[in-house]
Amino acid sequence: MKLEASPTGFFGEFGGAYVPEMLYPNVKELQERYLEIIHDATFECEFQSLLRDFAGRPTPLFRAATLSRLHGCEILLKREDLLHTGAHKINNTIGQILLAKRLGKTRIIAETGAGQHGVATATVCALMGIPCIVYMGEVDMQRQALNVGRMRLLGAEVRSVTSGSKTLKDATNEAMRDWIANPHDTHYIIGSVVGPHPFPDMVARFQSVISAEIKEQCQAAYASLPTHVIACVGGGSNAMGGFFHFIEEPSVELIGVEAAGCGVSSGRSAATIALGRNGILHGSRTLFMQTADGQVEEAHSISAGLDYPGIGPQHAHLHTVGRVTYVQATDAEALSGAKTLARREGIIPALETAHAVAHLSKMSFKPTDKVVLVVSGRGDKDMGTYLEAFGGRISDDN
Amino acid sequence: MTTNRFEQLPAQRALSVFFTAGHPRRDDTLTVLKLLQESEVNFVEIGFPFSDPIADGPTIQASNHTALANGMTLERLFDQLATLRTGEITLPVLLMGYLNPVEQFGRERFFESAARLGVDGLILPDMPFDEYLSTYKPLYQKHKIQPVFLVTSRTDEARIRAFDAERPAFLYVLSSDAVTGGKALVTTEREAFFQRLAGMKLTSRLIVGFGVSDRESFNAVTKHTAGAIVGSAFVRALNGASQGASQHRSDPQALRSLVNDFITQVR
Numbered sequence: 206m207k208l209e210a211s212p213t214g215f216f217g218e219f220g221g222a223y224v225p226e227m228l229y230p231n232v233k234e235l236q237e238r239y240l241e242i243i244h245d246a247t248f249e250c251e252f253q254s255l256l257r258d259f260a261g262r263p264t265p266l267f268r269a270a271t272l273s274r275l276h277g278c279e280i281l282l283k284r285e286d287l288l289h290t291g292a293h294k295i296n297n298t299i300g301q302i303l304l305a306k307r308l309g310k311t312r313i314i315a316e317t318g319a320g321q322h323g324v325a326t327a328t329v330c331a332l333m334g335i336p337c338i339v340y341m342g343e344v345d346m347q348r349q350a351l352n353v354g355r356m357r358l359l360g361a362e363v364r365s366v367t368s369g370s371k372t373l374k375d376a377t378n379e380a381m382r383d384w385i386a387n388p389h390d391t392h393y394i395i396g397s398v399v400g401p402h403p404f405p406d407m408v409a410r411f412q413s414v415i416s417a418e419i420k421e422q423c424q425a426a427y428a429s430l431p432t433h434v435i436a437c438v439g440g441g442s443n444a445m446g447g448f449f450h451f452i453e454e455p456s457v458e459l460i461g462v463e464a465a466g467c468g469v470s471s472g473r474s475a476a477t478i479a480l481g482r483n484g485i486l487h488g489s490r491t492l493f494m495q496t497a498d499g500q501v502e503e504a505h506s507i508s509a510g511l512d513y514p515g516i517g518p519q520h521a522h523l524h525t526v527g528r529v530t531y532v533q534a535t536d537a538e539a540l541s542g543a544k545t546l547a548r549r550e551g552i553i554p555a556l557e558t559a560h561a562v563a564h565l566s567k568m569s570f571k572p573t574d575k576v577v578l579v580v581s582g583r584g585d586k587d588m589g590t591y592l593e594a595f596g597g598r599i600s601d602d603n
Numbered sequence: 604m605t606t607n608r609f610e611q612l613p614a615q616r617a618l619s620v621f622f623t624a625g626h627p628r629r630d631d632t633l634t635v636l637k638l639l640q641e642s643e644v645n646f647v648e649i650g651f652p653f654s655d656p657i658a659d660g661p662t663i664q665a666s667n668h669t670a671l672a673n674g675m676t677l678e679r680l681f682d683q684l685a686t687l688r689t690g691e692i693t694l695p696v697l698l699m700g701y702l703n704p705v706e707q708f709g710r711e712r713f714f715e716s717a718a719r720l721g722v723d724g725l726i727l728p729d730m731p732f733d734e735y736l737s738t739y740k741p742l743y744q745k746h747k748i749q750p751v752f753l754v755t756s757r758t759d760e761a762r763i764r765a766f767d768a769e770r771p772a773f774l775y776v777l778s779s780d781a782v783t784g785g786k787a788l789v790t791t792e793r794e795a796f797f798q799r800l801a802g803m804k805l806t807s808r809l810i811v812g813f814g815v816s817d818r819e820s821f822n823a824v825t826k827h828t829a830g831a832i833v834g835s836a837f838v839r840a841l842n843g844a845s846q847g848a849s850q851h852r853s854d855p856q857a858l859r860s861l862v863n864d865f866i867t868q869v870r
Contacts, residue, residue: 213733223702225658225728226753227780368664374655381657386781388757485703485729486655498676499707500654 206528208452208519214402217525219492219518222401223485227385231393232401232488234308239403242307243300243410255299256414259332260289262296264415266422266577271549278570281431283419283579285443286554292582293415293443294325298394300411302329305392312391313337316380318345318373318439319510319557320352321582322396327361337361340379342372345509352586370503373439373513377487397440398517401488405517412446419577420450427575435460436579437560438531439475439511441520443581452528461520462564464506465533475504477516478524478531486514492521507536507590508556510582538563540594543584555582556590608695608723609749609772612645612808617830618821618870619810620837621648621699623666624683625675627844629851631858632683633692635841638859640694642866648726648832651680651700658728660784662835673851677708681716688721697724697751697772710742718746724772726751732765740769751775756796763803773808775832776800778824783813784835790823797827821869833869840865 214220214236222232242248256262264284272280285293298315305313313330315337317323323339330337339356343365346353356363369375377399384393398405398412416434423431434451436444438461451457466474474480481492486501493515494502504514523529534542539556542563547553554562558581570576584591620639624632632649639647652670656663687696698717705713705727717725725748730739735750743750749772754763756777766774778793800809809828815821816836824831843861844853 221731221734223729223731223734226758227658227755227777227782230755230757230759368661369654369668378655378657382660382782385658388780482707484706485701487657488729495703495707497707498678499704500652500671501703 206452206526208523210402210406214406216519216522218483219490219521220402220405221490222488223490224401224488225385227388228381228401231384231388235407236403238308239304239407242304243407248303248307251303252300256296260295260299261287262414263418263422264288266419266426269550272565275549276565276570276576277572278574278576280565281423281575281577282550282552283415283447283577285415286552286558286580286583290321290325290328291585292321292325292555293412293446294322294396295328296414296446297396297408297411297442298322298325298329301392301394301407302333302335305335305394306333308392310390310392311335312387313394314340314380314383314391315394315396316340316373316376317396318342318376318512319508319555320345320349320356320586321510321555323361323363324352324355324359326394326396327356327359330361331359338383339363340366340376340383342366342370342376344371345373345376348590349509349586350589372504372509374501374504381487397442398445398519399440399487399489399491399515405489405519408442409445409449409519412442413449415443415446415579416448416450419447423575423577429575430454430457431577432456432574433458433460433576434579435462435561435564435576437462437511437557437581438516438520439464439513439557440515441517443579445517445519447577447579448523448529452523459523459529460564461529461531462560463531463533464508464511464539464560465535466505466507468535469533473505475506475511475513476533477514478520479533481514481516489518491515491518492524507539508560510555510557511560532564532567534560534563540591543591544595552580553584554580555584556587557581608693609646612695612830615829616825617645617810618866619646619648619830619832620644621650621832621834622838622841623650623652623663623670624680625652625670625673626666626838627669627841628847628853629670629673629675629679630683631853632680633686634852634855634858635862636692636696638862639866640692642863644694644866645830646695646697648697648699649680651677651698651704653701653704656701658782660782660835662784662839666838677704677713681720684720684722695723695772696721697726698722699726699728702727702729710739714742714746714748718748722748724749724751726775728753732762753777754800755780756792760803763800763805767805767807771807773810773829774805776809776811776828777813778811779814781813793824794827797824801827818869837865
């Protein structure tokens with residue numbers, strides 16, 4: 206299958222641009238110009254050179270020997286955790302800051318959950334000398350205090366959001382309100398494949414470098430495509446990036462791992478695909494967790510980056526047509542996944558990534574399988590949670 | 604059987620008030636509506652709450668959350684409005700809210716319920732105009748409910764004329780680039796915008812909203828337009844009715860004096 210946005214930004218029944226009139230001119234300007242801008246040769250050249258020299262691309266595709274032995278197949282880790290700022294988020298923020306400059310915007314706003322997108326935005330704003338305001342839920346500011354400090358050191362203003370669940374959903378609302386109030390000079394760098402068209406398509410294109418490299422690296426090492434690509438899914442940007450160039454390769458099994466929190470049916474989860482219904486949130490038609498009355502439900506995940514009640518419209522579509530299989534991992538399973546990767550491979554992953562790692566042990570593989578797991582980010586930001594969760598057991602041998 | 608209730612509006616200085624159903628108490632909706640009619644308000648928008656009102660400022664956001672915490676739902680709102688047109692309410696009534704609750708309730712069912720109860724107009728700020736034309740317009744027409752479109756200083760002329768051609772109840776002219784409850788544009792910019800609109804000779808009424816809070820702002824924005832909507836300032840005033848007569852109703856006397864005092868200060 207092909208995954209292409211319709212002229213009005215739909216992927217099947219999902220997507221579109223459900224914005225109030227105040228945002229219509231901004232969104233329309235982006236819709237009309239994003240493809241022309243990102244296909245421009247100078248843009249492409251500047252984008253690629255910053256990805257290489259500033260962010261540190263290409264990232265390695267590392268053969269995880271111990272995990273490979275454990276699972277009886279080739280496990281290959283796509284090391285987005287090695288990128289500058291510690292996660293895949295910078296691929297998108299580099300693309301969007303270059304786009305914002307071409308649109309003549311002089312002020313940047315962003316929302317952030319775990320703080321990784323906020324840090325990646327603050328970083329490119331510092332690089333370009335553009336003022337940056339990051340909206341972050343009060344709850345997330347507490348659990349990701351280190352990233353708040355990083356953003357501030359980079360010169361960004363971090364604004365605490367105290368409405369609703371005080372997490373990513375509410376930070377997104379507040380960023381949209383800022384954009385409504387500052388439509389002339391401001392570009393909103395959305396951090397995931399969510400929001401009104403063209404954001405989901407644009408962010409997917411900027412993140413697609415992940416699967417472009419996987420394809421090339423796999424060809425070079427094995428002269429074949431991978432058999433599986435596994436990635437965690439919150440809004441779904443690292444997964445979209447990891448899947449992008451394989452969507453039209455039917456032999457590659459694509460698996461998205463959502464956060465089940467305390468369990469899919471516990472009432473405390475962020476398992477959007479499992480629990481969501483079709484509706485309109487943050488400017489697009491997609492699947493999200495909501496009450497019978499259409500009120501958005503609060504998500505829960507131990508990982509702030511997956512703690513979002515919705516999912517990007519491409520994922521909603523890929524699920525509906527059956528191209529991607531979406532599965533869930535609980536908080537406890539993710540913690541155990543993080544420990545596994547740390548102990549077996551010497552890599553402390555972000556809690557988001559840990560959900561994808563956790564899913565490996567629920568699968569069975571053939572010896573010929575080449576399974577790519579996208580390590581979306583590193584675990585430094587989550588050390589507080591890890592220490593608290595493992596407590597005295599952090600020195601256990603297993 | 605229905606006449607177009609918007610025809611009864613005065614040509615100038617029409618005053619409309621917005622409030623959120625379920626705020627401050629769950630079952631205040633009809634009481635507030637009656638008090639607004641007594642105070643000679645010309646028409647009313649009843650907001651139905653949504654958890655994530657992205658076009659609204661802190662005051663209306665808070666009223667949405669209070670309403671939801673009070674147990675307000677669309678189902679309940681339609682129950683409350685069952686007697687809307689059986690009593691003395693004659694002024695035009697619009698419902699206003701975000702698209703998702705409407706879609707979950709069921710589009711057809713929503714329009715059918717609203718029309719049956721005598722609702723005159725429906726404002727859905729996050730409904731794309733394309734989707735109005737493809738999906739919602741037939742429902743508005745079938746149920747004789749009038750749409751309303753938002754116009755900002757950045758809406759281009761062709762788009763404004765396209766809105767006008769749909770014969771909306773009115774064009775909802777935004778006096779500011781902000782969410783609800785914000786400050787109005789500086790006078791010179793706003794005047795130029797309103798004069799540009801007036802010069803377009805549109806068939807629709809121009810009604811100004813966002814940033815209208817008192818007599819001064821009401822007088823200023825209605826100089827070149829047909830009227831104005833007061834939202835956040837009224838919702839904030841209603842916060843004063845915190846003493847309840849019962850668990851789900853504010854004290855009617857407290858509400859009455861709040862509403863009367865507020866409207867007197869605007870008109």
